[in-house]
Amino acid sequence: MAIYLLPFFSLILFLQLSIHVRASALTTAIGANERLCFYADVDKAGEKIGFYFAVQAGGSFDIDFDVKDPAEKVLLDGVRERQGDYVLTANTVGEYAFCFENDMSTLTEKLIDFDIMVESEPRREPPAKPGQISEHTSALEESIFRLNGMLQNIKRTQK
Template identity: 90%
Template structure:
């Protein structure tokens, strides 16, 4: 593949969220491959517009994310790419004097829930950003097509005017002699 991204070493059985979306360029499609440290292909896709996957790291090491744009080599593509940790082990904070462990765990649970909700909002915003970019590209394409349609239509009207003048002139000419109107 043309472009690849290697990530820091993952721990075994860690879950990672892998998200990508083509923001602009061509038909908004790209080929991709995800390989583990032993070069085994975990995920692959051809002509995909976007993807949202959960990967489990079964092997410790660097994972490669490869993207390929061979089907439209003349068109550059802008790709939104994100990898998030889903199940990271929690660190135990040092115990403070006079602090109750139950209150700390309830507070931590609230923080983790809020973090999950914020990540969900972030993903939703990325989705809407992708939709906005694709919609804008469709609008630009439509405006361009309307412009050329209007130019061709204007040329057709002018051409028809010349044809009508020629036809009318041929009606009023008789074997080399013209009648004046």
């Protein structure tokens, strides 16, 4: 009986792993002469936005991109970039646009992996002086928060 259940459990494990992998980054194809935009909402000013992309296939493995704030002000842009990893501070509440443009190519489709992360976790204020414990934040909690930020940077770098 256990031999018959082994393929079933293997399939469930495979599906769980594949769902986890898909959740970490998005992949999209951008046709020749096409512009494609993705959007992220920022709920409050001061939040951090992580933006990562890498061209996986097509042409010279390069793409044009730009990032705009809710007022249509260009925050980042690049021409014929192969990959990028950026962290921005959102100074304006609203919808940020992350656009890729493949207008340099007349025939070739590009395949791009990308990830957009908005830090929406509530941040606690650090103690006023080192070693001072505030009523809401302990030294251990502050250390954990800093470690979490460093791990997120390592995760983006590995992607």
